[in-house]
Amino acid sequence: MYQLWILLLCAEGVVAFLLLVEIGPLRELLIKFLDLLKTGTGPVIVLTIAGFMFMIFGSNVMSIINIGNKGTRLGSTSPMDQVLYRTHWLDASYLGFILFLVFIIDRVHSYLKELIELRSNEGSSTDELENLRKKNMQLKDKEEKTSKEMKQLQDEISTLSESLKKLKLECQEKDQTTETAEGHVTALQKQFAELLLEYDRLLEENQNLQTQGSLVFQSLLFWCLISTFFQVYPIDTLGPTLWSHRPSPAHVCRLSRLWPSIGAGPWSSSETGTLLEPSNAELQSTFGASVMAEISESTELARKDSVDVSDFDPKTMRTTKPGLKRLYLTLSVLFSFLLGLPFLWKSVEIYRSPLPFRDIDALSTQIESNPLQFPCRFQAIFVGFSNLNPSDLHLSILNQIHKLTINSPQCGTCSNNFTLSISVDPDSRIGTIDFSRDDDDVDEALENALAGGSDLGGKVYSVLVVDGVGEMEGVRAVVGKYRHAWILGKGLETEAVTVRVAEIFVKVFVNGGREEGMIHGEFMPVGADGKIVLSFNLLNADPRDWVYDWDFQTMDEILLAPVVEALNPIANISVESQVLYHTPKASFSYWDDKWNSYIFSTKDLPFFVNSNEWHLDTSIAAGGRSKVLQIVVYIPSADESPLLLQLPDGEISRTNSFISPMWGGVIVWNPQDVSNDSESKLPDRHNISRQDLQKIFEIFMGQFRQLFGLKSDSLYVGQSGKSTVLACDRGFSEWELDVLSRQHTCFNLHSSATTLGSLSRLVQSLPRMIIMDEIGKQVKFSLEAAKLAQSNASLGVYDASAVSSRQARSLAEDAFFHPSIMSVSYYSFEHCFAVYSPFFLPVSMHVILAALKEWRRYKQEKRKYLAWQAKQR
DSSP states (O other), X not given: OHHHHHHHHHHHHHHHHHHHSOOTTHHHHHHHHHHHHTSTTHHHHHHHHHHHHHHHHXXXXXHHHHHXXXXXXXXXXXXXXXXXXXXXXXXXHHHHHHHHHHHHHHHHHHHHHHHHHHHHHHHHHHHHHHHHHHHHHHHHHHHHHHHHHHHHHHHHHHHHHHHHHHHHHHHHHHHHHHHHHHHHHHHHHHHHHHHHHHHHHHHHHHXXXXXXXXXXXXXXXXXXXXXXXXXXXOSTTTOHHHHHTOOOHHHXXXXXXXXHHHHXXXXXXXXXXXXXXXXXXXXXXXXXXXXXXXXXXXXHHHHHHHHHHHOOOTTTOOXXXXXXXXXXXXXXXXXHHXXXXXXXXXXXXXOBOOOOXXXXXXXXXXXXXXXXXXXXXXXXXXXXXXXXXXXXXXXXXXXXXXXXXXXXXXXXXXTTOEEEEEEESOOHHHHTOOTTSOHHHHHHHHHHHSTTOOOTTOOEEEEEEEESOSSSSEEEEEEOSSSEEEEEEESOOHHHHHHHHHHIIIIIIITTTSSSXXXXXXXXOSOTXXXXXXXXXXXXXXXXXXXXXXXXXXXXXXXXXXXXXXXXXXXXXXXXXXXXXXXXXXXXOEEETTTTEEEEEGGGGGGTSOTTTOOOOOOSTTOTTOEEEEEEEEEOOGGGOSEEEEOTTXXXXXSOEEEETTTEEEEEOOXXXXXXXXXXSSOOEEEOOHHHHHHHHHHHHHHHHHHTTOOSSSEEEOSSOEEEEOOOTTSSOHHHHHHHHHHHHHHHHHHHHHHHHHHHHHHHHOTTOOBOHHHHHHHHHHHHHHHHHHHHHHHTOHHHHHHHHHHHHHHHHHHHTOHHXXXXXXXXXXXXXXXXXXXXXXXXXXXXXXXXXXXXXXXXHHHHHHHHHHHHO
């Protein structure tokens, strides 16, 4: 991605440079290319791309602000946040410069076009200026003519204004006449309506007259027959009565003439006898010409009104209902696109196994706020004392323990979580022990006598105080190989003894003989996976002088196996060895006549190890997070043998060795009484004897104890006096193993909580990170192991708590350094949006705009149709 940004920046820089500097025809070609780019769909495409880049730029700016706020809130920024912070800054810088250069190129292009147009128009503007001058002269001439014409026009305007006033008066008069005419029209319309009613009445009378006329006609016919009959026959013969009722001849003739006009007139049908609608001519002849003129005008106005109602505007009305086919097609495309979004989201979804974030935070808070306190059980046994009150002794020792205990509780210690029991003159088994014997025998006898003193899984630390034992007055304290110590003396004072007992309990059994109660993390010689690889290396500086080998298998089986077994709850230890040749040291040494040997001082120790020639890391099993401790036995060449280490006080080191924390130790072993035959071309081969191997092993055990934070000597010097510490065949006594178990349990729990907390914060800060199921299981098992370690620690089961804490730390480290987390396959949501938005966002915009446009068109057409329906009603 950065290569694309850089290429785009370079291209924009070249374009801006060519626009600013004229180099041959390149500027014109570039301007024409930009003109073509700004025509058609070019601006839309450019604006779309610029909008996407601006959105990515805004996302990077928001990420920068969020990381800054997170660092301000937490007080520090993690390395991952620092990397993301710099990455977002780099992306934002690139995008900002790209957008800025695009804006600069656009402005320069527009200004150059304006400049070119101005220059092209410069020549024509001079011609236009001359033409304007000529036109100005002509206009002056015309101005004089127009002034004269203006005067004439003003005169005409005055005359026209007078005529206009006259026309206005005439218009007002005509308006009045039209108003009166409109009043006449309304009156005539009312009169027409009344005439129509009269016409209907006359039609009814006509019908009645027709019926009466038929009867009269029949009677007239009858009387005409009778009259003719009387003309034939005399009247005297018929009688006077009948003749008196006859109609007159004039009346009969008049009715006979009227009947054709009544029975078959113009308003009736001669064939059917029904009434017909009269024509205008007939109505005019009947009712008069003025009345029929008013009627015709009213009918014409009614017909015009009906025509106006039937007209419609196609811009605002339509006669057919708008169709839904186009709308359905557009909406179906939109819905299909929207239905595809969940599938797209599912395709880019990152699988994340659920992690117990709350449990991780609870574990971290609990370990930081409440340091783990192990229960300790102390027992003080007093033998040979008289008139001692156990309650007073209990109170005195308890006060001394509180004085020696650190005020703020430390993880890995007992602090105030202990119990104290006092026994005075116990059973005869302890009283029968002969304390004048060897300390090892006394230690074994006390172990047999105090066996079974622990119950409920706890460890009981005992201090036996015996009075009246010893050849002279004084106090002698011995710390055994197990979990007890004894104090011998004559005339022991109770106050001094209680101080001594409390000091052994707190400083020795709890703190391991050190002033500090906890091993620091940087001096913890155990790997993150709970493994230690002891790599023993026998280095022959110059094999031309001599070649030494050793029986390391015997040393491993006899000497190292008990040590590995004793430290098994704390670490899984594996052992390997190798013999190297041509391995000179990197520092210099000098000859000292006083010591009759070659000397190298403590100032030369940082340069003693020759990393170029000493190929020590050969273990395949040491890969990963296992801790490799290098134990080097260096055999100097004949040119610098014997080689001794001089201490800062000028004395020679008794062990002739030194250690390097977290790396290992170096033992310089000088061959004794080795003579090489100068005539032989091949060097003599020798094996290190078992006695020398035993000495080397003792030195190694002292270095190994120092690497674990314990003292290498057998003497403890405290405030109340010196105490002898018995050495164990396994290298570590039982109470020392308890100290290491407690301290390693505390360190492992703290380390696992820190690692899980870092993993939790990392996962929450990167929502697109892949979290496999294996990581979730490792985190879950790590939390379970941590809880189990806390439970065992609360019960006082030190070995089990150390094993569980080691598993918790190992699982936490495995989860944090899982290959799927360390890969670069995950990416943020901003990158996902930047990758997929150029493909889908333009299409989605066009689809949405088309759907909105079609919806607006349908609503408009529907309003037209509803308007037409309302007009029809």
